[in-house]
Amino acid sequence: MIELSGLVKTYAAPRRRGGLRQLVARRTSDVDVVVEDDAPVRTGEVRALDGVSISVPAGDVVGVVGPSGSGKSTLARCVNLLERPDAGRVVVDGQDLTALDAGRLRTARRSIGMVFQHFDLLGSRTALGNVALPLELAGVGRRERETRAAELLERVGLADKKASRPSQLSGGQQQRVAIARALAARPSVLLCDEATSALDPGSTAGVLALVRELRDELGLTVVVVTHEMDVVRAACDSAVLLEHGRVVDEGRLADVAARPGSPLATRLLPAPARPPVRPGSALLQLVVTDGWDGQAGPDGGGGPGEAVMTSLVREHGLDVSVVGGRVETLGGRRAGHLLLEVAGGAAEHAARLGGATDALRARGVLLEVAA
Numbered sequence: 100m101i102e103l104s105g106l107v108k109t110y111a112a113p114r115r116r117g118g119l120r121q122l123v124a125r126r127t128s129d130v131d132v133v134v135e136d137d138a139p140v141r142t143g144e145v146r147a148l149d150g151v152s153i154s155v156p157a158g159d160v161v162g163v164v165g166p167s168g169s170g171k172s173t174l175a176r177c178v179n180l181l182e183r184p185d186a187g188r189v190v191v192d193g194q195d196l197t198a199l200d201a202g203r204l205r206t207a208r209r210s211i212g213m214v215f216q217h218f219d220l221l222g223s224r225t226a227l228g229n230v231a232l233p234l235e236l237a238g239v240g241r242r243e244r245e246t247r248a249a250e251l252l253e254r255v256g257l258a259d260k261k262a263s264r265p266s267q268l269s270g271g272q273q274q275r276v277a278i279a280r281a282l283a284a285r286p287s288v289l290l291c292d293e294a295t296s297a298l299d300p301g302s303t304a305g306v307l308a309l310v311r312e313l314r315d316e317l318g319l320t321v322v323v324v325t326h327e328m329d330v331v332r333a334a335c336d337s338a339v340l341l342e343h344g345r346v347v348d349e350g351r352l353a354d355v356a357a358r359p360g361s362p363l364a365t366r367l368l369p370a371p372a373r374p375p376v377r378p379g380s381a382l383l384q385l386v387v388t389d390g391w392d393g394q395a396g397p398d399g400g401g402g403p404g405e406a407v408m409t410s411l412v413r414e415h416g417l418d419v420s421v422v423g424g425r426v427e428t429l430g431g432r433r434a435g436h437l438l439l440e441v442a443g444g445a446a447e448h449a450a451r452l453g454g455a456t457d458a459l460r461a462r463g464v465l466l467e468v469a470a
C-alpha cells in the first residue's frame with residue numbers, strides 16, 4: 100500500500116539552459132566576467148508537486164496521467180524518495196520513508212522496484228548479469244543470485260536470452276529484462292515511468308500484460324506513469340489525473356465512466372465525432388456502462404446502450420438509430436459513449452421524446468440533447 104499525503108516538491112532551478120549567457124554577456128562589456136557556456140538559468144521556482152495526496156491499496160495498478168510537466172515523474176520519484184519532497188509524507192506498506200535515516204532508507208528502497216522508458220540496462224552485461232546486479236549490490240552470493248536471475252528471466256519469457264547483451268535484444272525484450280531486474284529484490288511495489296513509451300504497440304501490449312500477471316502472482320502494488328490513455332485502459336484499476344502538480348481527478352476505472360463530465364471520464368471515454376443532425380431530428384449524447392440498469396452485464400449478453408435503445412424504442416415508441424459510438428472496457432466494465440439520432444415527427448412524438456429524455460436524465464446517463 101502506498102499513501103502519499105500533502106507532497107510538495109519545488110525545484111529551484113529549472114533545467115532550461117542558455118539565455119543567462121546572453122544576459123551576462125551584455126554585462127561583460129562593463130565588468131569583464133568570464134561565463135561558463137552552459138550555465139543553467141535560474142528563472143525562479145517550479146512547483147512540480149503542490150499538495151498531492153493519494154492512496155493506492157495493496158495489489159492495485161494505478162495510472163498517473165496528465166499533461167507534460169504536470170508532475171507525473173516527480174510523483175513517481177517521490178515514492179522511493181529518489182526525489183525528496185519538501186513537505187508531506189510517503190508511507191509504503193506502513194513505513195514512513197520520509198522519516199528514515201539514509202541507511203534504513205536504502206534497505207526500505209529494496210521493496211520498491213522501478214522501470215524507466217529507456218530500460219537503463221548495462222550494455223557491458225548480459226541479460227542475466229543485469230538482472231543479478233541488484234542482488235550483487237545487496238551482497239547476495241554468486242550462485243544464489245544467478246539462480247534467482249535465471250528464474251526471473253524465465254518468468255518474463257526470456258529463458259533463452261540469458262547470455263544476450265542488451266544490444267542483441269528488442270525494445271520489448273529489454274524492458275522485460277528491466278522488469279526482471281526490478282523484481283530481483285522481491286519488492287512489494289513496482290514503479291513504471293513511461294515504461295512502454297519507447298515500444299511499438301505489440302510490445303507495449305505484451306509488457307502491460309506481463310505487469311498485470313506479475314501483479315496477480317506477486318500481489319505487487321504498481322504505479323504506472325504514462326501520457327497514453329490506452330495504457331491506463333489496458334493495465335490500470337484506477338487513475339489519478341495531475342495538472343500543474345495537483346490532483347484534479349481520481350477514481351477507479353470501473354466507476355469513472357459513470358461520472359460523465361469528470362476530466363478522467365472525458366479522457367478515458369472521449370465523445371465520438373458528432374454527425375450533422377437531420378432536420379427535425381434530435382441527437383442524444385449519453386454515456387452508459389454495463390449494468391447501469393441492472394440488465395446488461397459483461398457476461399449477461401448485450402452491450403452498454405442496448406438496454407437504453409430497447410427502452411427508447413419499446414417503452415417510449417421512438418424511432419432511434421445509433422449515429423456515433425465508442426465502447427471501451429474500463430476496469431473490466433464496458434462503457435459506451437453513444438450518439439443516438441431520434442427521428443422527428445408530430446407533436447405527439449415531441450412529448451414522447453421529452454418523457455424519454457426525462458427518464459434518461461433520472462438515470463444519470465444523458466449528457467446532452469441537440470435538436
Ligand SMILES: Nc1ncnc2c1ncn2[C@@H]1O[C@H](COP(=O)(O)OP(=O)(O)OP(=O)(O)O)[C@@H](O)[C@H]1O
Pocket residue numbers: 110111112113114145146147165166167168169170171172173174326
Ligand atoms: N530536476 C529538475 N530540475 C528542475 N526542474 C525540474 C526537474 N525535474 C522536473 N522539473 C520540472 O518540474 C515540473 C514537473 O516535471 P515532471 O518531469 O515531473 O513532469 P511530467 O508530468 O512527468 O512531464 P513529462 O510528461 O513531460 O515527462 C516541470 O515543470 C519540470 O520542468
